[in-house]
Amino acid sequence: MKTLPFDEAKIREIAADYPTPFHIYDERGIRENARRLNAAFAWCGDFQEFYAVKATPNPHLLAIMKQEGFGADCSSIAELTLCERVGITGEDIMFTSNNTPDYEYAKARELGAIFNIDDITHIDYLERTVGIPELMSFRYNPGPLREGNVIIGNPEDAKYGFTRDQLFDAYRQLQQKGVKRFGLHTMVASNELNADFFIETSRMVFELAIAFAEKLDIRLEFVNIGGGIGIPYRPDDKPVDLEYVSRGVKQCYDELITPAGLDPLKIFMENGRMITGPYGFLVTTAIHQKHIYKEYIGVDACMANLMRPGMYGAYHHVTVLGKEHAPHDRKYDVVGSLCENNDKFAIDRPLPSIENGDLLVIHDAGAHGHSMGFNYNGKLRSAELLLREDGSVKQIRRAETMDDLFATLDFESI
Numbered sequence: 001m002k003t004l005p006f007d008e009a010k011i012r013e014i015a016a017d018y019p020t021p022f023h024i025y026d027e028r029g030i031r032e033n034a035r036r037l038n039a040a041f042a043w044c045g046d047f048q049e050f051y052a053v054k055a056t057p058n059p060h061l062l063a064i065m066k067q068e069g070f071g072a073d074c075s076s077i078a079e080l081t082l083c084e085r086v087g088i089t090g091e092d093i094m095f096t097s098n099n100t101p102d103y104e105y106a107k108a109r110e111l112g113a114i115f116n117i118d119d120i121t122h123i124d125y126l127e128r129t130v131g132i133p134e135l136m137s138f139r140y141n142p143g144p145l146r147e148g149n150v151i152i153g154n155p156e157d158a159k160y161g162f163t164r165d166q167l168f169d170a171y172r173q174l175q176q177k178g179v180k181r182f183g184l185h186t187m188v189a190s191n192e193l194n195a196d197f198f199i200e201t202s203r204m205v206f207e208l209a210i211a212f213a214e215k216l217d218i219r220l221e222f223v224n225i226g227g228g229i230g231i232p233y234r235p236d237d238k239p240v241d242l243e244y245v246s247r248g249v250k251q252c253y254d255e256l257i258t259p260a261g262l263d264p265l266k267i268f269m270e271n272g273r274m275i276t277g278p279y280g281f282l283v284t285t286a287i288h289q290k291h292i293y294k295e296y297i298g299v300d301a302c303m304a305n306l307m308r309p310g311m312y313g314a315y316h317h318v319t320v321l322g323k324e325h326a327p328h329d330r331k332y333d334v335v336g337s338l339c340e341n342n343d344k345f346a347i348d349r350p351l352p353s354i355e356n357g358d359l360l361v362i363h364d365a366g367a368h369g370h371s372m373g374f375n376y377n378g379k380l381r382s383a384e385l386l387l388r389e390d391g392s393v394k395q396i397r398r399a400e401t402m403d404d405l406f407a408t409l410d411f412e413s414i
């Protein structure tokens with residue numbers, strides 16, 4: 001069952017101040033969920049979630065993450081700067097970038113972020129540019145040793161990370177350079193709903209931690225098992241049971257890390273989707289109906305507001321406000337206005353009969369939603385609103401205007 005933290009009357013009231021389309025985030029849902037994750041891993045004194053900034057790069061949402069005790073996972077200078085401006089700095093930032101230019105490393109260095117590098121050649125690159133920080137982590141790509149999933153792809157074909165042999169080589173190199181603080185990172189799947197997958201990932205990195213201790217005499221300070229916990233986009237999907245994952249990880253820890261004498265080892269995660277995804281909604285108005293070979297509902301949002309359906313063929317649940325309990329006896333394609341036939345939020349979706357002016361809510365848009373937006377066809381990015389715990393609404397990003405869109409153009413010297 002898909003539920004909403006608001007009803008039609010509330011959204012009509014909000015839409016009177018902030019015209020559709022807009023993204024709206026449920027603060028209560030986000031906070032409760034953040035606390036659920038921290039509580040699940042409370043057994044690990046040094047558990048830390050680094051929220052993946054790219055999922056919702058908005059200062060108000062990042063401030064909530066900070067208040068809930070999360071750090072931030074960044075991969076670009078803009079994300080680093082956002083964190084700086086929200087007061088997330090130092091080792092509360094995990095800088096997990098790839099193909100990174102020197103000026104981005106420089107910013108990460110300035111902020112004292114944890115360097116989690118993506119390739120062995122970047123050791124030399126760092127030496128020649130910003131220097132090697134005192135705490136260094138490497139991203140592991142298990143290649144043929146692990147199966148991935150659809151968003152990241154098979155690890156063997158994925159551009160990220162070090163091979164297993166390169167890890168040994170890299171720690172040895174850094175050891176010789178006098179580095180003393182080390183971490184290990186991996187992220188092999190995205191939007192994964194199988195809880196055992198994350199337990200297996202922890203087993204994999206724990207085994208590596210033991211191998212580094214035995215072969216290199218290196219004691220890792222942390223392992224970061226990545227983000228990638230999936231969310232139930234479809235009504236019959238089951239959310240990942242965090243307590244189950246935590247118990248499984250603890251079992252691996254007790255079996256491997258403690259007997260090896262490597263306790264305490266910090267466990268880090270860097271989820272984005274799982275933290276905010278289910279608590280963000282794209283609200284849009286039906287503006288046209290079209291009857292050709294199929295039935296179409298044209299809405300005032302488009303793929304530029306949420307590209308997951310167009311990009312991945314992803315399912316996003318749609319609720320027609322006020323018609324939640326009406327018979328879903330129509331079948332529609334719900335479409336935007338881009339000159340792109342994959343600009344569809346839903347295809348052949350059973351829905352109640354829709355009239356122009358009806359409000360549609362597109363669920364699970366709270367991560368990799370607004371942030372993936374773009375300006376193709378001159379479409380403007382929408383506002384972002386925060387539904388606070390007291391029921392009030394705060395605009396946390398205004399909608400773009402045509403002036404924003406044209407700000408980089410030169411009309412003078414034509």
Ligand SMILES: *Cc1c(COP(=O)(O)O)cnc(C)c1O
Pocket residue numbers: 052054055073096187190191226227228229270271272273274367
């Ligand atoms: C995108 C990304 C994440 C977050 O992924 P989710 O699927 O949102 O949990 C975490 N770490 C890295 C390195 C990423 O690229």
